[in-house]
Amino acid sequence: MDQNEAVQRIEELRDMIEQHNYLYYVKDDPQISDYEYDKLMQELIRLEGEFPELLTPDSPTQRVGGTPLEFFEKVEHTTPMLSLGNAFDEQDLRDFDRRVRQGLGVEGPVRYVCELKIDGLAVSLRYENGRFTRGATRGDGRIGEDITQNLRTIRSLPVKLKKPLTLEVRGEAFMPRRAFERLNKERLEREEPLFANPRNAAAGSLRQLDPKIAASRSLDIFLYSIVGEDILPVDTHSGALDMLEELGFKVNPERRICEGIDEVIAMVEGWRERRSELAYDIDGMVVKVDRLSYQEELGYTAKSPRWAIAFKFPAEEVVTVLRDIEITVGRTGAITPTAILDPVSLAGTTVQRASLHNGDIIREKGIMIGDHVVVKKAGDIIPEIVAVKADMRTGEEKPYHMPTHCPACESELVHLEEEVALRCINPQCPAQIREGIIHFVSRNAMNIDGVGEKVVAQLYEHEMIRSVADLYYLQREELLQLERMGEKSVDNMLKAIEASKSNSLERLLFGLGIRFVGEKAARLLAQHFGTMEALQKGTEEEIVSIHEIGTKIAESVVKYFEKPEVTETINRLREAGVNMEYKGLRTEDVKTDSPFSGKTVVLTGTLENVTRKEAQQMIEVRGGKVSGSVSKKTDLVVAGEAAGSKLTKANELGIQVIDEKTFLEWVNK
Structure with a gap:
């Protein structure tokens, strides 16, 4: 076979194999046997071996290929991946419908599309001329991680579309229940830690540096939106979903167009009872205005679209025994009690801990050590104690009293004015320092991969870090002496620390953990002042003049920068080469x-x-x-x-x- 014949046959084989992948993994309608499929694949592998110059990244033979990555590259989303507002009952849905109709100025019913809310990992996929070129996680909504190699291993995800279009699509990668059960069975046999639920298993699989591990996990994906409809002749969301199917994407079949909110509520109620019948987990329903022009007219809030809402199914409740109450110290010194429970299965996970928030909650609910308590997950995510089963008390239960001194540094705890929480106000408290560093390296702050909670604790224990600035002075030789610190992990850690130096100023400000300064306030401050030096010199009056910045934040910022230890930390960060300037568009520009x-x-x-x-x-x-x-x-x-x-x-x-x-x-x- 000469090269021209090889080119023709390779293209035929690739098209045939991708079509059979589509029929098997997307349509659940296989039309050839596994033996016949394997013969086609083996012929393609042989021809690509004979003509290596014809091998391309989007070949079906390359779904599981490449060497393991050292770390995930960051990806800036062309359009932010916003979260959705939540509805928890029928009235929330009716309020959403009222806001939509008021925003559009219409009196009659609005057409909605209802889709199952898949409990997985949101991803964004980029196609160039019909070929899959990049896939990324949602991350913080603006910046995610490039997980292209791992997404390529999902057989239901097309590496080549049925039309040579350039577009970006978004969807939810997930692990079917059967695959989850098989994975945990295998991990149990190998005496490895079990995954708590399919969502965690899917997220963990897609964040593996070795794509072969992701390939072994039998992941699946549903696509639910196209970013921008410029290239598609559609004017409705339902039309965009149909177009996704025509292009070869897997779209959830359990979607429905509803004429008005009453039909939406009926569908929600139906799936609330039927969700256990599915082969995958869902945690609610997503409701979207169907007409795209209406979506544009309604627009967005800072966090979510006004034309869509996620209905969260009511949280499952279970009864278990509260064995103890553990105290933790946060980065701002706040003292938080946590209930230690007998392990219990709840909403697909094993729950052993639940936040009690503060001492007032313990007193108000009359919680005692040894009580039988009712536990649910707030929004199907965070375990919390709903009530005490006082009728199940035996007399062996013991009252609990909040501590008077910090469990980490033994300083006396105080109640600050207008605060419910107890607080440790010792600036040298080791627990606060550790928590502050953990916040500094977190994804929404300086985003330093490889420096998680355990690593921070280890570095602190060995007296290698006492402030966030110390991270930038860590030495490779010293790190290699630590337990579980191999050359590769140390090099990756140092590379991530070095990369964080180029972050824009707002990330650094948020990472420093200034009280009351969240991500939005950090961005507003950075945008207004432009440099760290200018902000350090800012007055309360100047800071309050910034739109959406109030007196409480202004006072906190000024007091923070008056501290000598803060000045020392910032000087050391500057000397280490950490960027101190805002990289975005400033108001004055x-x-x-x-x-x-x-x-x-x-x-x-x-x-x-x-x-x-x-x-x-x-x-x-x-x-x-x-x-x-x-x-x-x-x-x-x-x-x-x-x-x-x-x-x-x-x-x-x-x-x-x-x-x-x-x-x-x-x-x-």
Whole structure:
């Protein structure tokens, strides 16, 4: 066989194998035997071996390939992966429907799409000319991790679409119940720790550095959205789901279009009782406005879309015995009691601990050591004690009294004004220092892989760290002396620490753990001041002048930077090369006299001279806002080559359209 014949036969084999994968894993309708399938695969492997120059990453033979990674690269999502607001009862759903109708100005029923809420791991997939090129986790919604190699091992995920489109899709990867049971049985036989539930098992599998491990876990995936409909002739969410199926994606078949909220509620009630019949776990239903133009009109809050909501099924409740109460000290010194329970199965997990929040909760509920207690998971996630079964008391139960001194440093605990929690106010408390460092390295802060809770405890125990700045002065030779610290793990840790130095200022501010300064406040402070040095000199008056920053935060920030130990820590971080500047767009940098100022702009088609991201930054720095779809609120459309439905819609609505040449001319005005 010459090369031309090999090219033709290899393409035939790849198409045949992917079609049979689709029929088997997506449609559950195999049309050839395993023996016949294996023969096709072996022929493809042989031909790719004879003609290695014809081997491509999207070949079916490469689903489980490549060497193990050293660490996961970070991926910035082109469009944020927002979370959904929650509904817990019928009234919450009716309130959501009322808000939707008010927002749209309609009186009649709105058409919704109801989908099962799969209990798995949200992922984003990128396809270029119909070929799968990248997959990432949700992460913090803005930045995730590149897990392409592991996602490629999921047989129901197409590596090549049925049309050569470039698009981004999102879905939920999960582990079917049968695969979960088999995995835990195998781990039990090998005397390895068991996974608590299928969701944890799926997440753990997709975060394995070796794709062969992910491939062995029998993962599956349902796709539920397309990011931007520019290339697809659809104007509804249900139409987008149908299009996903036509392209070869696996879409959950248990979806339904509902005319009005009454039909939504009926479907929710039906699945509340039937969810145990499924081959996979769900924890609720997702309700979305069907018409895409309505979605655009309703828009988003800072955290979630106004056109969708997740109904969470009521939490399962169980009774178990409370054996003890354990005290932990948080990074701000707050003292938190935790109930130690007899292990009990609850909502698919084994529960042994439940938060009691503070001493007042213990007193209000009359909790005693040895009590039988009712436990549920708040939002199906966090275990909490609902009530005490006082009628089951035997007389052996013992009252519990909150401590008067810190269990970590023995300092006297205090109640600060207007606070319920007891607090340790010793700044040198080892528990607070450890918790503060754990927060600093966490994903939403400095995002340092390989430095988790156990590693921080180990480094603290060996007196290698006493502040967050010490992380940047760790020595490879010293780390290698520690137990369970091999060369590879140490090198990966140091590489992650080094990479964190380039983070933008807001991550550092959040990581420092300034009281009352969350992620949003950290970003607002960084955006306003621009540098750490400027923020350190900021006054309460200046900080309060920032929109959405209040007196409490301003006072806390000023007091924080007045501490000598804070100044020392920041100086050491600066000397280590940690970035102290905000890398995003600052308020003062926005031009107010450009043609884009105050306008909502939509980008569509292919731009030849700039990327979409560059174009978006050009618009934002000139006072404009970039939107993902065209609506009545759109002021301007920039149309590149092969512009699709967005251009058509803009023309229908009479919205101004300019080409790339004009766009660049406006940019330079």
